[in-house]
Amino acid sequence: MKTRLWLLVGAALTMAFTYGCKPKGAQSALSGDAASKVYVPPGQHDEFYNIISGGFNGQMSVVGLPSGRVFKILPVFSVHPENGYGFSEESKPMLNTSHGFVPWDDLHHIAISTTNAEHDARWAFGNANNTPRIARVDLTSFKTMEIIEIPNSGGNHSSPFITENTEYVVAGTRFSVPTGDNKDVSIDSYKENFKGTISFISVDKDHGNMDIAFQLEAPPFNFDLARAGKKKSHGWFFFSTYNTEMAHTLLEVNASQKDKDFIMAVNWKKAEEYIKAGKGKKVGGKYAHNIWDESTHTATSTIKEGVLSLDPRELKDIVYFIPCPKSPHGTDTDPTGEYIIGSGKLAAIIPVFSFTKMLAAIESQDFEGNIDGMPVLRYESVLHGEVEKPGLGPLHTEFDGKGFAYTSMFVSSEVVKWNIETLQVVDRVPTYYSVGHLMIPGGPTGNPHGKYMVAYNKITKDRYLPTGPELAHSAQLYDISGEKMQLLLDFPTIGEPHYAEAFPATLIKDKQVKFYKLEENNHPRALKGIANARVEREGNKVHVYMTTIRSNFRPDNIEGVRVGDEVFFHVTNLEQDWDVPHGFAVKGANTAELLVMPGETSTLKWVPDRVGVFPFYCTDFCSALHQEMQGYIRVSPAGSNTALKYSTGEAE
């Protein structure tokens, strides 16, 4: 009896002790007056715009920092029924590819345009991972203006990183794929027939228009994140690579065998010289190039064929390999451009390479070997030093401009701050949980704003009110202005964020497009006033030239449409004021709605499948009489001779 009692007491004590030893949660991680540091009073604005990739939702989200508030979901590679993107006749060509219309993609990384290695925030670039593409978003209208497809690529993950004056945006392939004329090859012939291509896409410095300048034909590695050199290393680009084993099955094991993979250093200025000298070979590759026109409010898609290819095996001095432990996921260059940091996701250290040493090693031909004639530099000769015991699973590094680097640690779920010169770890903070990318405003540029750091996490678990099996991804905002990083805020994000960038709001907030001037609307079916609202039949196509203004449609009653017709509603929003969009939705539409901005013209195709009278209405609560903003369209049987008739809003 007594023994049993003692056992019970012992068990109780053990349980109490064990409970007490449970690691402390984030509650205890919060210190000081965090709330006031993220509080943006009503009516005031956030200090930074944060453009966040949406990952598997194919969109970008626009968030304010330090508040973490979401302002906009910006459709890029995915259709967006809420505003008609990808559904309106005008926007459908934006999602055209060489495979036809692709309504979805996986957007991983953001690049905000720079001049002299500083954000000018004119454009945000995003990559489509699945069907390789790069998009350009205009940051005065927060609209996708251009999408270019990348031929000879599979899995555009090493993208869209930019050079310091936005001369180029790059697209390195994750999956090497067969290129050339014969693509029907055995997967077992990977090493012989597969190629890893790196595309350099030029960006017009005035208008931003993209064009594939050239492709580098690289070995069949998997290419991962990349960074351009900046300032002293301007003219170079650094790509992390893994699967240098060149495995094509069970990569989990087979691509993790070598202790070191490579950072591929590309001298793109040299590549430019070869292109100028006519050394580029035209190779096949079909791709779509889609451009949105703000004057016609319409996108056009052009299918192009062929790109210029450079073979660095033959053309010397373009490509050098820097050995990098182990399976690097990211490489980053510090704000001075001197240091190149590799983040081997399976590595126990973080290697920091010196650009100066790299040039010296190239100069003295200090090579340890070559890959198909492309030199492999000696690790020790290029190394500035290693950060010892940084944590587990280093992925990405950002900079605060004060001599410190911040590396995300996926496996140990933390961000580690270390001194770039001395390579000493100076601070570490937990993230919740398993941080992927991290971001400091201006972090990848030559001029970081070292005030905040955001961790974008892959695992959420218990952070928020649970929402069934699928949870929002979590992000944490830290104050990094002091010596120690301080957790300020935990906020849910949209989709699955990967990389993001942030820049001062003052760069763009006073340049925003508020509405489109009607007199500058060059849409061929635009209306400049209510006078010409009408309905016209062209064969079995019925064109409705419609206007919207608070709070009516003209015409609002339409008759004479027959089953078998295709009806095109060309809706012009006549409003000329900020924040007065009108919506348009019609019953039974197999497409979506339209959200038409003031001064814009947008077209919804509607194919009536039955006889009847179908209502349409405004979907954006535009005014006190929004509920009155409606109309009817009558559909008569096929072959009937109901006269084409429409009313234009006379008072009864």
Added chain:
Amino acid sequence: MKNISPLNRILVLIASVLMISAYFIPLWQISLWAPQYPEGLNMKIWIDKLSGDVDIINGVNHYIGMKHIGVEMFPEFTYLIYVFGFIIGFGILTAIIGKRWAVYTFFSMIVLLGIGVLVDMYLWGYDYGHHLDPTAAIKVPGMAYQPPLIGYKELLNFLAYSGPDTGGWILGVSGLLAGVAAILEWRKK
């Protein structure tokens, strides 16, 4: 008739020249604020045209059935330029000939112009505010809403303000200068 003092000649000349500004800057302004328009809507009235958020104001006003404000609504725009021109010319002439009767006339013309414009605006406002479209969506109590002549007035969700713009104030200064000249001459008599 007596000649006027050199000082008064200069005053009259300045008053006339200042009035030329009426051709280049707005004379009157009407502003509206509402919860939905925290930045305010502003309409400027010039000697021969309107500017500012006229289209937006029209869009808002159509709910209570107000007429569409446009240049064609104001015949004043066609002749006001000549009225101003005549007065300015007369002022300059006064400064040249320097006759006392001319100073009195010049001052009276400016005063009459001011009164005329205000009366005209009141009548326009009365007409504009009392001839609301009976089929309008929102029925204003008493089917009348006269905009303020000068100052502030509330209607539904809007606060309206009406008052002189830069040109109007300059015109006021011209009147004042002409008035000073006239009074100085009157006291000399």
